[in-house]
Amino acid sequence: MSELKVTVNKNGPYKVEGIAALTGADGAPLELREGKAVFLCRCGHSANKPFCDGSHKEKGFLPDGD
Secondary structure (H helix, E strand, O other): OOOOEEEEOOOOOEEEEOOOOOEOOOOOEOOOOOOOOEEEOOOOOOOOOOEOOOHHHHHOOOOOOO
16 A cells, blocks of 8 residues: 555645545445545535535635635
């Protein structure tokens, strides 16, 4: 397993690399593609939560402080 790395993208999602498992709000495991980065929604508008679907672009998401 590789080292876990989380990158905060400006006005976009969290990029998570090296993740072994992810659990949804209901406690069920979420399907991940081995060796692929996961992009997690920060704006709250994604139709595919917890994953980013690009909705932040059309909604003009700006994190607090920006």
